[in-house]
Amino acid sequence: MKVLVAVKRVIDYNVKVRVKPDNSGVDLANVKMAMNPFCEIAVEEAVRLKEKGVATEIVVVSIGPKACQEQIRTALALGADRGIHIETDAEVQSLEAAKLLKAVVDKEEPKLVILGKQSIDTDNNQTGQMLAALAGMGQGTFASEVVVDGDKVNVTREVDGGLMTVALNLPAVVTTDLRLNEPRYASLPNIMKAKKKPLDTTTPADLGVDVAVRLTTLKVEAPATRQAGIKVADVAELVDKLKNEAKVI
Amino acid sequence: MSILVIAEHDNSTLKPATLNVLAAAKAIGGDINVLVAGENCGGVAEAAAKAEGVSKVLVADNAAYGHFLAENLSGLVVELAADYSHILAAAGTTGKDFLPRVAALLDVAQISDIIRVEDADTFVRPIYAGNAIATVKSSDSKKVITVRPTGFDPVAGEGGSATVEAVSAVKDAGVSAFVGEEKAVSDRPDLAAASIVISGGRGMQNGDNFKMLEQVADVLGAAVGASRAAVDAGFVPNDMQVGQTGKIVAPQLYIAVGISGAIQHLAGMSDSKVIVAINKDEEAPIFQVADYGLVADLFEAVPQLEAELKKVL
Structure with missing residues (x-):
């Protein structure tokens, strides 16, 4: 079966985020960018499904400026078979991303779509669910285990208070949580091979999707910082402070 | 303005996070209704009716909603959406699961994880893991919002006397089924609600x-x-x-x-x-x-x- 994986180019998770002095956003100039960590887990899961003989082809798709082809190439180096780049320099929000992915789903007809549960920039946690709704598919969000069984997929989900397993008719959408797998690193030969794998480019206009934003960001500020408090000498002093000064126990 | 808050519960008790979401609804201002969707969840509806500021509780009691499957729950909320300007749920794993579906089916953006209400269209939410705080304004006719419970002090859970009304609509999308769950059993308080x-x-x-x-x-x-x-x-x-x-x-x-x-x-x-x-x-x-x-x-x-x-x- 064909598996579609969506990946997003975001600020590298190790980079310290800085708010621009004019409060218009986060400073991304000359900042290291990388594949969103949850998307790496999505790619890894697809590759594992292929290694198990469940998936036959992995198509990776990314939305954004020309530079996201780097992240598509990374996914190809990890084991995806071909890439689709939906090129746009505009800000694309979750609903519009879901509409673009829906257009790709209509064309490619994958049996399974795997996405990260959220991107570490906007922290929305929406696109997979929106895609599933638009495509009329079931969804297994925050997955920690994915087992394809005939025309169904069982997804174990990380929910408040524990785990919950759902059975979804295929085609379906899965979004990844941290414990689903541990992504591999791309080997140098595979990075070289990835350069020759097919990568098609399209645009929101080609796909007939209007990506105009619905949510306008008025300002972005740095969070209020906490002041460091005091160091206590020992446990007895700590308990005394908590009881008599902070009065929280 | 009229606001629909989707209650968070486990079919037997109303989760305290719902009271924080009601506080966000109160900050937006307007008539506040609560939807309790579940199975054998009458007790939850009674509890929701006592919460401060709620005028009406809608109860959708059906096996289709027993495990809060997003595919079914979102269909129900979309069906009820016409009467409301704002639809709110707690940003827990249930709200995060079904509410983006509601937004997509209504063709509106979702505003995730708000920590403050500026006005009926403008909200404050953390981005980049809380390293930046964004103020965003929605141009959509309906606002679909998940609320970070810790951003709002809860309303009182007692003292209200809302009417309780049954909703007959049954939305079973038929694409997903509950298989099982493993809930951590503990006598300790819930992490998100512990003092x-x-x-x-x-x-x-x-x-x-x-x-x-x-x-x-x-x-x-x-x-x-x-x-x-x-x-x-x-x-x-x-x-x-x-x-x-x-x-x-x-x-x-x-x-x-x-x-x-x-x-x-x-x-x-x-x-x-x-x-x-x-x-x-x-x-x-x-x-x-x-x-x-x-x-x-x-x-x-x-x-x-x-x-x-x-x-x-």
Whole structure:
């Protein structure tokens, strides 16, 4: 079966985020960018499904400026078979991303779509669910285990208070949580091979999707910082402070 | 304006987070209704009717909603949406699961994880793991919003007297089914709602050592949490994770044990009223946010803490 994986180019998770002095956003100039960590887990899961003989082809798709082809190439180096780049320099929000992915789903007809549960920039946690709704598919969000069984997929989900397993008719959408797998690193030969794998480019206009934003960001500020408090000498002093000064126990 | 709040519950009790979401609804202003969708959830509806500021509780009691499957729940909410300007749910794993579907089916953007209401169209939400705070304005006719419970002080859970009305619509999308669940059974309070939380990090060294924290938690009536490092290392399950990718908590007292204070962890707990850090590395970033820091070996300090607390409590 064909598996579609969506990946997003975001600020590298190790980079310290800085708010621009004019409060218009986060400073991304000359900042290291990388594949969103949850998307790496999505790619890894697809590759594992292929290694198990469940998936036959992995198509990776990314939305954004020309530079996201780097992240598509990374996914190809990890084991995806071909890439689709939906090129746009505009800000694309979750609903519009879901509409673009829906257009790709209509064309490619994958049996399974795997996405990260959220991107570490906007922290929305929406696109997979929106895609599933638009495509009329079931969804297994925050997955920690994915087992394809005939025309169904069982997804174990990380929910408040524990785990919950759902059975979804295929085609379906899965979004990844941290414990689903541990992504591999791309080997140098595979990075070289990835350069020759097919990568098609399209645009929101080609796909007939209007990506105009619905949510306008008025300002972005740095969070209020906490002041460091005091160091206590020992446990007895700590308990005394908590009881008599902070009065929280 | 009329606001629909979707109650968070487990078919028997109303989750306290619902009261925080009602506070966000109150800040928007307008007539507030609550939807209780579940199976055999009449008791939850009665509890919701007592919450402050609620005028009407809608109850959709059907097996299709028993496990809160997003495909079915979203169909129901879309069916009811015409009467409301704002649709709100708590940003827990249930709200995050079904509400984006509602937004997509209504063809509106969702505003995730709000921590403040500026006006009926404008909201404040953390981005980049809480390293930046964005103020966003929606141009959609309907606002679909998840609310971070720790951003709002809860409304009173008693004193209200809303009418309760049954909803007959049954939406079963037929594409998903509940198979099973493993819920952690614990006498300790729920992590997201606890007034005291004690969390362990990589410094705990293994899962067995978390028993030390559990013993302290039992003295304090606290919940036990963990950093992502401790979860990634396999010490404890992911539902204990406090941080950007886990639970966001804001208890009265947060005790971080063997946690260095990575930004991803701070994003989940820095709104706590009082923070205590116990770490042997005095340079650990956690001390920069802690009200009380103790530089000590946790394997000595935690048993001492248990003993000292037993003396005074």
